[in-house]
Amino acid sequence: MIKVEHLAKRYADVYAVNDISFEVHQGEIVGLLGPNGAGKTTTMRILTCYMPATSGSANVAGYDVFRESINVRKQIGYLPENVPLYPEMRVREYLLFRAKLKKLPSRERKSKIDECIEKCSITEVQNQIIGTLSKGYRQRVGLADTLVHDPKILILDEPTIGLDPNQIRQVRQLIKELGAKHTILLSTHILPEVEMLCERVIIINKGKIVAMDTPTNLAIQLRAGNNLVLEVRGNGEKIKNALTNIKSVKKVVWQDKGEISNFTVEAEKGADVREDVFSNIVKNNGIIREMKQASITLEEIFHQITMREQEVTT
Amino acid sequence: MTSTGTIFQRELNAYFLSPIAYVVIAVFMVFSGYFFSVMLGLTQETTLRYSLAYTQFILSILTPVITMRLMAEENKTGTIEPLMTAPVTDFEVVFGKFLAAWALYNVMIAPTTFYIAFLAWVGNPDYGAIIASYIGLILMGGLFVSIGLLVSAVTKNQIVAAVIGIVALLILLVIGLASAGNEGWLYSTLKYIGTYDHWETFTKGIVDTRDVVYYVSFTALLLFIVVRIVESRRWR
Structure with missing residues (x-):
């Protein structure tokens, strides 16, 4: 649905976006993740035909953003x-204006606007003046506007910024529901949001794509190996030796606390050693009090990736 | 062109939802009424010619107040972004806004038609000259609005847009006035560029094609430039 190839945007001497290529397939929810000023908004503005790229091409729903901008x-x-939003207008009036601008046939307008108002739960404010609305309502009026002509693709720039936790949950829920019908590209710098909503993540930093994968794959890729954290009752020395001898285990860290030992087992990349670890401990008469996978959060990934970039560039 | 109508409707509503329309109309009525009564008293002539000559100054000041928000406000609040990412062309947006401001201008001068009724009551006015004056007034409004729109398109600040617009219109008025009665290519050029000379012909009751062409082509040129300015965000 969205195909971006070697896209670049230059302001004076600074590249806001530098040679990025990615694809968003039909029905996907893709997150564009990056720190402030990474080029997320610029990318979206190019895709929405607000501004053209300096070089490269972008194709949205089969149309070129530069040559077939109106179709896009x-x-x-x-x-x-x-x-x-226009603060002096009423919510319904604004949506009607937008529906007309987006060339929605007049006989469909009323029903479509009603549908969007209901979907975005703004029924109670539909006759209120936009200027008097709270941030959460404004956000949902904006969302209703994006939906009013039933577009194939939704491009949402920081849809939950500035909302309180309850509103964030509502908006996320709504986006998730919309994902069933629309292809969505959203940008954010809030990591749990990506984990929650997106099937794929594109991490950009300083105008370049630094990583692109599913949130879980990213976590696997980035970890040097799988880390298991264990708390075991039994003979620490014996268990440590047994664990070290498991084939895919790279390293075992043993913390002796007398009767109870703590282990951190680092396995090779992609290897699942949990069952081997279990049976080896049991064989050595150990009792497992706790075993958990030390999962790396997207936050760490993000930090690692963006920091790594910095080390390379400086 | 369908979007032009949509934009026009929204812009005109926006004027009447904010105090701008009412303030501008009220101020205009106060001054035009004052000039009308004073000139009528002085000249004892049943004509609008003299009072309308003065209204030109008021219009030079009030028209930029009408147009100042057209683009500047959208640039400032960022509403330009959803507007320009809707399937509308830059021309449709510019032209819709132009028509809305021009419509408000015409609403603003409409109450002066009451003076005609008054003149008809006290004497026997020359209706031909009056109709010509109004044609001139409306055409001049188009030019004034397009100048104001141009200034509004280059700034994010409404006050700046209004001030520059007023200065530009007054300059345009003054270069025509100052060149009156002087000879030479420079003066005749300035006289041609200035609005006053063209406008005066209308108040005499003459609808000269040259003056109509002046207003219409000048307005069209300015609108063309505004479209280019709006477009320029694409290559800036």
């Missing part, structure tokens, strides 16, 4: 960062 714009629903 008919296919997308775009929620810009901070959701700019």
Whole structure:
């Protein structure tokens, strides 16, 4: 649905986006993740035809963003960062205006607007003046606007920024529901959001793509090996030797606390040693009090990737 | 062009949802009423010619107040982004906004038609000259609005847009006035560029094609430039 090839955008001498290529397939929810100023908004503005790229090409729903901009714009629903709205208009009036602008046939307008108002739970404020709405409602009015012409693709720039935790949950829930019908590209710098919503993550930093995968795969890729954390009652020395002898185990760290020992077992990349570890401990008369996988969070991945980049560049 | 209508409707509503329309109309009525009564008293002539000559100054000041928000506000609040990512062309947006501001301008001058009724009551006015004056007034409004729109498109600040717009319109008025009665290519050029000379022909009751062409082509040129400016975000 979205195909980006070697896209670059230069402001004066600074590249905001530098040679990025990625694809978003139909029905996917893809997260564009990166620190502030990484080029997320610029990428989205190019995809929504707000500004052209300096070089490279982008294809949205089968149309070129530069040459067939009007066609592209008919296919997308775009929620810009901070959701700019006309404060003097009423919610319903605004949605009607947007529906007309987006060339929704007049006989469909009312039913479509009603549907969007209901979907975004803004029924109670539909006749209120936008200027008097809270941030959460404004965000949902913005979302209703992106949906009003039933676009194939939704491009959402920081859809949950500035909301309180309850509102964030509501908006995320809504996005998740929308994912069933629409292809979604969203940007954020909030990591749990990506983990929760996205099937795929594109991490960009300083205008370049530094990683692209599913959130879980990213975690696997980034870990040097799988780490298991264990708490075991029994003979520490014996157990340690047994664990070290397991084939895929690279390293065992033993912390002796008398009767109870703590182990950190580092396995080779991709190897699952949990069952071997279990049977070896049992064989040596150990009792496992706790065994858990030390999962690396996306937060760590993000930090590692963006920091690694910095080390390379400096 | 369908979007032009949509934009036009929204912009015109926005004027009447904010105090701008009412303030501008009220201020205009106060001054035009003052000039009308004073000139009528002075000249004892049943014509709008003299009072409308003065209204030109008021219009030069009030029109930029009408147009200042057109683009500047969208640039400032960022609403330009959802607007321009909707399937509308830059021209449709610019033209819709132009028509809305021009419509408000015409609403603003509409109450002055009451003076015609008054003149008809006290004497026998020359209706031909009055109709010509209004044609001139409306055409001049188009030019004024397009200048204001141009200034509004280059800034994010409404006050700046209004001030520069007022200065530009007054300059345009003054170069015509100052060149009156002088000879030479420079003066005749300035006189041609300035609005005053063209406008005066209308108040005399003459609808000259040259003056109509002046207003219409000048307005079209400015609108063309505004479209380019709006477009320029694409290559800036």
